[in-house]
Amino acid sequence: MIDFAETRDLAAYVLMAFGLAFDLVGCIGLVRLPDVYNRLQAGTKCVTLGTFLLLLGVVVRFGLGAMGWKALLCVWFVAMTSPTAAHAIARAAHRSGVPLAPVSVLDRYREDGDARGGAEEHDAVHQGAMP
């Protein structure tokens, strides 16, 4: 006979262990990759998924009670806010002139800005107008 309480604990711990693995891989990527855009890429995606799995561990452990719904709400907040913040930081880094790593081969965002008149766009930013 399967003991369901223990099975549920085990499933929660397995989920949380996977979440920790994703967090660690993301942070190793944050330390090891060459420039800020690569670091953002590795860090944000891995750490967001790792936090999802940790919070889903809470949901599995306690069921859909008061705590489980709070954990699901937290998952939703992280899913909405983390990509937005990463996008804002990447855009700000590019506009403040952080260079790409020397091994990079393509910069579509700068090409796009040059096509529309890069200098004008830069001035518009400093006057506070949204492009």
Place this chain on the structure above:
Amino acid sequence: MNALELLMAGLCLASSLCLWRAWLGPTAADRAVAVDLLGILMVGFCAVLTVQTGRDLYMVVGLAWSLVAFVGSLALAKHLEGRRFDD
């Protein structure tokens, strides 16, 4: 050492890697990325603490933390871009 203490130790290792990047970071944008990730990791800490103690409180802290970290990251990004905060 039980499973939850191992989870806490692993999260501490991940946070110290983030802090290492914030300490090194050649540009200000690197530091902003590291602080942003640290904010998301703290929500994971809150999840582990919830399972460890079985108390509702830590999940509420995690909820608030995720939103406050978001506002902080946006403010840092805006400052990096050279815009004023009331744009």
